[in-house]
Amino acid sequence: MDKVNPNFDNITRQFMSLERSQKPKMLVVDDEPDNLDLLYRTFRRHFSVFRAESGAQALSILSNEGEVAVIISDQRMPEMKGTEFLSKTVPQFPDTMRIILTGFTDVEDLVEAINAGQVYRYITKPWDPNELKTVVERAVQTYELLKQRTEELQRAHAQMALMETLVQVAQExxxxxxxxxxxxxxxxxxxxxxxxxxxxxxxxxxxxxxxxxxxxxxxxxxxxxxxxxxxxxxxxxxxxxxxxxxxxxxxxxxxxxxxxxxxxxxxxxxxxxxxxxxxxxxxxxxxxxxxxxxxxxxxxxxxxxxxxxxxxx
Structure with a gap:
């Protein structure tokens, strides 16, 4: 059997550097353009930020762009409340961190959403930019940990399937x-x-x-x-x-x-x-x-x- 490639370290470094060069993705959702612009300016240096003015538009963006690390959504929006929108993202993107911005005391909706695992944190309006940055930083750390664990499980399953298939193909x-x-x-x-x-x-x-x-x-x-x-x-x-x-x-x-x-x-x-x-x-x-x-x-x-x-x- 051929010996292991002596250039493995170099090849590994090339593959492992792929994600470090990419900004994490963020989606911000608010029906008020000024709030959207503020959120965009706050996070654009460290995130690839997508903006949506409604839950429906946000779902369309997710359909096109795929998973994002963090979603920040206003709670009070016409047609679809923030918690309703976020609940629709859970089945396809379970690891995404969801943050609600609210200027109202919608305690019942927020508690239900948090208990169901649909919301990571809620922030009251007007928000403190430094507080929001801290919350988002922790949310990204949690997201990355979840993705790492999910990927480890997927890799273990894929590796087992690979070996089983190779044996089966050789035999059958x-x-x-x-x-x-x-x-x-x-x-x-x-x-x-x-x-x-x-x-x-x-x-x-x-x-x-x-x-x-x-x-x-x-x-x-x-x-x-x-x-x-x-x-x-x-x-x-x-x-x-x-x-x-x-x-x-x-x-x-x-x-x-x-x-x-x-x-x-x-x-x-x-x-x-x-x-x-x-x-x-x-x-x-x-x-x-x-x-x-x-x-x-x-x-x-x-x-x-x-x-x-x-x-x-």
Missing amino acids: SESLETSLPQIAQVFSDSFGTDTCILQLVEDDHLIDVKGTYSQDESLVNPLESDPLLPDAIANRQLQVWINPPGATPQDATEYYQKIGIKAHLLIPIVHRSELLALLSLQWQQQARKLSEDELKLIHLSAQQVGLAIATSR
Whole structure:
């Protein structure tokens, strides 16, 4: 079995730096434009702030933008109260921190919302900017802790599913060709990729036997023209490209930006010094960070696939 890539530390740093460069998202909701502008100015330096003048508009923004770390909503708004709006966000975004601004003593609504886990804190109007900043800072810390725990559970489940599937495919597949798409899908599901390609190699050249899995098949690009391919074949080591700044190799930047890839991890599958296949993990929407343990799991699982390929030949 191939030894672990000695460049793991560098690859890990590149993946782990992905989220640090991004501001957390915040949604502020108030039917008074002046309040929206004030909230925007207060938090724009440290957050990507989205603004909505009603609960309905806010739900539309969430539908388009996805999860945000914090929602700050006024309670008294026409058509939909703040607590009603926030309750609608809980099923899809359970980890989001929700803060209510209220100038009224809507005690019954607020207590019910807080007890139901729909509201993290409430702040009375007019609010103290420093107090609100402190509350938001703590809310973000709580959000990040919840996301970390959720991701750890998801990773553990995905890793177990990956190993179970690899064993099952090796035992039950009728042929190597029919197993390749199944293996590609389980790698994609386990590590949140948009595209995964598992392609066989003979005499250090790709052959036309492969399995692919993609959320959009039109986004699948052939490995034959991929800039990482020559080094992966020559060095038998993991190769990575991540969207700039700092992308390497530099000559790959134009190629990947043209086809819309944010990150690419290319894993040589080696058994007894023979290169049997290449496993391509591609993120086209947004690359997520991968820990060193996850990279090692990808590498070792890929080599387990190599054993299955060698056995089937």
